[in-house]
Amino acid sequence: MLSSSIVVFPPREPGPLLTKLLSVLCEEYDVYYLSEPKLQEGEQVKNEAQLAELPSDVLLLTPSELHTVCAEDTLAIVAHPYWLHVAASQTEAQLIMLDFEDEEDASSLFHTCSEQLRAISSLYCSRSEMKCLDATFRGTPALFLDEEQGSLDLDLFIHAIHEITEDVPVSAPEIQWTKRKAHYRAMREQNGPHETFSFLLAVYHYLLGEQEALHYGEEAFLQAVISGQHQSLISHYRFLSAIHAKLGNLQTAANIYGITAFGETEARQYENILFLLAEDQEVLARAELLRLNDDYGAAFTLIKQLPADHRIRLLLFHMYRETGRLELALSQVHSSDLLSAEERYLFRLLCGQVEAIRGERHAAIRLFLEASAEKEEALVHIAALEVLDDKVHNLLKGS
Numbered sequence: 001m002l003s004s005s006i007v008v009f010p011p012r013e014p015g016p017l018l019t020k021l022l023s024v025l026c027e028e029y030d031v032y033y034l035s036e037p038k039l040q041e042g043e044q045v046k047n048e049a050q051l052a053e054l055p056s057d058v059l060l061l062t063p064s065e066l067h068t069v070c071a072e073d074t075l076a077i078v079a080h081p082y083w084l085h086v087a088a089s090q091t092e093a094q095l096i097m098l099d100f101e102d103e104e105d106a107s108s109l110f111h112t113c114s115e116q117l118r119a120i121s122s123l124y125c126s127r128s129e130m131k132c133l134d135a136t137f138r139g140t141p142a143l144f145l146d147e148e149q150g151s152l153d154l155d156l157f158i159h160a161i162h163e164i165t166e167d168v169p170v171s172a173p174e175i176q177w178t179k180r181k182a183h184y185r186a187m188r189e190q191n192g193p194h195e196t197f198s199f200l201l202a203v204y205h206y207l208l209g210e211q212e213a214l215h216y217g218e219e220a221f222l223q224a225v226i227s228g229q230h231q232s233l234i235s236h237y238r239f240l241s242a243i244h245a246k247l248g249n250l251q252t253a254a255n256i257y258g259i260t261a262f263g264e265t266e267a268r269q270y271e272n273i274l275f276l277l278a279e280d281q282e283v284l285a286r287a288e289l290l291r292l293n294d295d296y297g298a299a300f301t302l303i304k305q306l307p308a309d310h311r312i313r314l315l316l317f318h319m320y321r322e323t324g325r326l327e328l329a330l331s332q333v334h335s336s337d338l339l340s341a342e343e344r345y346l347f348r349l350l351c352g353q354v355e356a357i358r359g360e361r362h363a364a365i366r367l368f369l370e371a372s373a374e375k376e377e378a379l380v381h382i383a384a385l386e387v388l389d390d391k392v393h394n395l396l397k398g399s
Contacts, residue, residue, distance in 0.1 A: 004165075006075045007061065008033045009083035010395060014053050017100055017127070017147060018079060024154055025161070026057035032069050033058045036396035051398075063396070066090055075165060078121070081113035082391040089359020094122040094164050099131060109384055109391075112324075116357065119324035122164050123172075125157065129180075133203060138323045139297035141170045144180070153179075177204045195223035199236060206243055213243045233260050242293035245286050250277060253289050296323050313337075326354050345374040352381060361385065 006029045011018065025031050035051060051060065061069060067090070070076070074093040078084075079100065087095060097117050118124050124135040127146040135142035143160060145152055153176060160172035181204035188197045199220035205213035217240050224232035238260040244253035254273045261270040269292055276285035287302040296319060303319075306312050313332045320329035330350055338344045352367035364385070371378035 004028070005030045005032065005069060006077055007069055009076065009078045009080065009087050010034055011079040011100060012395060013398065015100055017145065018098065019053055019055065020154070021157060022058055023055045024158055026055050031058050032061040034063065034066065034396070035060050036062060078117060080395055081110060081117045082388060082395060084113045084117045085356055085359060085388065086392060088120060088357045095120060096123045097121040097125065099124065099126040109387060115324035116326065123160050123170060136173065136207065137295045137297055139300055141173045143173055143176060174208070177207050180204050181208065193219050193223055195220050195227060195236070198223055202239070202243070206246060209246065211247065214240070214247070217243050239293060241289055242295055245289035246298065250282055250285055254285070257289060257292065291319065326350060326357065330354050341374060345371055349378060349381065356385060
């Protein structure tokens with residue numbers, strides 16, 4: 001069981017939603033908020049104004065004091081992806097990612113940090129329902145929190161925190177799926193069949209493993225065709241292959257994927273699925289169909305049941321990398337896999353990225369330098385570490 005201490009790695013500005021969540025957490029936990037007290041006068045005024053918005057029970061913590069609170073049993077709430085290396089290296093505790101930024105940074109660094117932070121988090125929370133569904137399909141439990149839409153679900157957030165601190169499986173997202181399913185069912189009944197309502201209704205039935213997903217998935221595709229959506233074959237019809245795969249109708253699932261397979265790459269993927277079915281490797285075929293529909297979470301569950309031969313390790317390696325789980329990707333690599341100069345180069349980059357997340361800055365830089373002997377572009381990873389330091393400094397200043 002984790003302790004009653006929570007450390008918050010702050011966003012650019014606290015915001016009313018974060019403040020509301022912290023108010024509830026303060027009723028049960030010691031909540032520490034990372035801040036920098038020694039600023040220039042103008043910056044200090046701005047920082048103090050932002051901190052004044054926090055609940056009075058929140059305890060301020062400077063970076064130099066972080067080690068006194070962060071322990072193996074501390075929970076970390078990370079409210080900005082640029083805290084990735086600091087939060088992941090300072091504590092072995094489970095991480096909660098809050099994605100409440102109003103203005104999303106479009107840089108590749110922001111995207112990379114977001115993906116990697118989400119991948120190692122025990123819970124992802126966002127005001128975007130689509131982001132939450134994306135996190136769910138990539139294997140991270142997620143909660144949709146948006147008070148403007150009447151979907152704050154504070155009780156579910158606290159329920160999830162309790163489950164994490166008690167080190168039990170997180171069930172709060174599944175409870176929310178049932179609520180969202182009821183919401184979209186009501187919207188459909190009120191407005192009639194609609195591509196968006198029907199599709200999301202199909203998604204939540206799918207996540208819950210329910211047969212009704214097929215009916216609403218077909219309905220969503222029909223509505224998309226009627227409305228003239230040119231990409232409906234990929235955006236709607238292909239999802240039916242995932243639904244059939246999850247329900248165990250593998251041949252039908254394969255046939256549907258084949259109809260939507262455009263280009264040489266997807267044609268090869270379709271042929272591979274047919275080969276696996278012909279070889280009676282149904283679990284792997286099912287996992288591939290789910291992965292190709294971006295449901296990495298369900299695919300991981302299936303693949304981990306299979307014997308870990310070279311092919312399975314290679315598949316897991318690529319899936320872990322694609323979902324930002326770099327340390328798990330690294331665990332799939334054996335020395336016998338590194339036969340070419342390109343493979344050794346990529347291995348050094350991966351090792352460097354993992355060391356950076358662990359907080360081993362010198363080891364990361366050494367690995368990036370070694371990789372740069374093969375390709376000079378590896379030096380960009382060292383530059384990214386310096387940029388990330390500046391970003392973290394700005395977050396402490398509240399800017």
